[in-house]
Amino acid sequence: MKGFALCMAAVFLMGNTVYAAEKTEIKEKTAIPVHQTVVWDGTETKMPGYNIDGYTYFRLRDVAKMVSAYTADEKSYFDLDYQKETNTISIVTGKGKYMDPAREKVFDVGTEEKKAFLADTTVVVDRLRGLTDKGIGEGYVIDGYNFYKLGRIVGALGMQMNWCKEENVVEIVSLPKWDPNEPVVYRKPVIYLYPEKTMDVSVKLDYAGDLTVTYPTYQDGWQVTAQPDGTLTNHADGLEYSYLFWEGNGQLDVDFSEGFVIKGEDTAAFLQKTLSDMGLTPKEYNDFIVYWLPYMQDNAYNLISFQQENYTQQAKLDIQPAPDSVLRVFMAFRPLEKPVEVTPQKLQPFERNGFTVVEWGGTEVK
Known part of the structure; x- marks a missing residue:
């Protein structure tokens, strides 16, 4: 031994x-x-x-x-x-x-x-x-x-x-266990709006937790004018934004039974390929990677799982007019000292049709 x-x-x-x-x-x-x-x-x-x-x-x-x-x-x-x-x-x-x-x-x-x-x-x-x-x-x-x-x-x-x-x-x-009763920090979910033509859009978030940060300020929803290139003009202040941003504390039924174990040094390449395969554009997945890489690249390994339904059930969006296609990506990850075995997660590609909404965010589970 x-x-x-x-x-x-x-x-x-x-x-x-x-x-x-x-x-x-x-x-x-x-x-x-x-x-x-x-x-x-x-x-x-x-x-x-x-x-x-x-x-x-x-x-x-x-x-x-x-x-x-x-x-x-x-x-x-x-x-x-x-x-x-x-x-x-x-x-x-x-x-x-x-x-x-x-x-x-x-x-x-x-x-x-x-x-x-x-x-x-x-x-x-x-x-x-x-x-x-x-x-x-x-x-x-x-x-x-x-x-x-x-x-x-x-x-x-x-x-x-x-x-x-x-x-x-x-x-x-034995690994430290995740406590399902512990609040989860929803970090930087950002929402992109891509209408086929310039239109006014209402976005409301049905979220049981506490919103800690929003940008622009969330006032019983966001009211914006959206351009086909994703540019947003907020009605409340008349200013221009690239996306809608929020963070909050709440419950999330984190599921690590499927996912990926990735070396910290390989995280950027993994996210670039995986997010691209899932349907994010280079701008969108670059925004994602720039935010999350500092939390992940220095870990020996990262256990990564995309929560999808678990997330969308806890943080529902009400968007009017209703979009034609919606992609919501929410990553949960746990730093690891050593690799573990996990069932590979099967991810579905996304096809953009008509008025498209894309969102990404994530959380770290310790």
């Missing part, structure tokens, strides 16, 4: 387990038994599992036991709930230490290879940390038990997993 700290890297393997599910009609795979060394917040253990196609899978209930027994952060503890009607396993946090209802003896995989079949059970995670019924990836049924990748489970719970390939050791580290 003495060399382990020097050879950590993001891991994209391991798995977990639990209740039995029916075998689906697919070609069987070979499951090779393993006893994997897993270090939980400094405590070394051996976990029985199976290697399938180069990835190691574990029973979900065994992971629950290990988390309860060895992780330092009690918020990581989880229970399991199986709904037979929907063939769904729910990972339920906030229930204290896991108590195995079967009180079974220590599980062992033995030494013989087994047949593995793709599971048809869905596994979802509760909403305690902004996780919104996201699955944890495919699992396999072996001898009537479900097995899943460890990284997908601990990542969904906000923990970090590293793998030392040279020593074949996995390390799990």
Whole structure:
């Protein structure tokens, strides 16, 4: 173990387990038994599992036991709930230490290879940390038990997993957890208006939190004259603006179950490409990067996730006349000392049609 700290890297393997599910009609795979060394917040253990196609899978209930027994952060503890009607396993946090209802003896995989079949059970995670019924990836049924990748489970719970390939050791580290009851700072949402012809536009923000800064001043909404190039003339003061700006404190159901882990030094290039792919113009994504890069480039890594529906539900816009196309981009990020595994987020491209509204903003979650 003495060399382990020097050879950590993001891991994209391991798995977990639990209740039995029916075998689906697919070609069987070979499951090779393993006893994997897993270090939980400094405590070394051996976990029985199976290697399938180069990835190691574990029973979900065994992971629950290990988390309860060895992780330092009690918020990581989880229970399991199986709904037979929907063939769904729910990972339920906030229930204290896991108590195995079967009180079974220590599980062992033995030494013989087994047949593995793709599971048809869905596994979802509760909403305690902004996780919104996201699955944890495919699992396999072996001898009537479900097995899943460890990284997908601990990542969904906000923990970090590293793998030392040279020593074949996995390390799990509890991360500081995001508290969903803590107010989120909505930083610099800016709103661009692009009508097809010069027109007067009313913009109102339906936001449950407290507005801390607006520019121009928000007076029960903004009343502006918008030009096709995005230039705005504010009716209240007669001055010209490039966009409407606001910041505030409020609640946001931050979802980090999908996203991207990016080195701090690579953040600018990542944002430039990703925001362009999402539909922002060079001017818009340059404005975004100039604002956010000082917060991100010096971090070892950044966990980045675009919140989309979570954001638009909390900060609704009422724009009259109604726009033909609207793009609202809201980034949440968390600085990391080490990389973690996360499901890649799928982002949809945006097509501008007619009167177009574009907004971007973000928040840092520590």
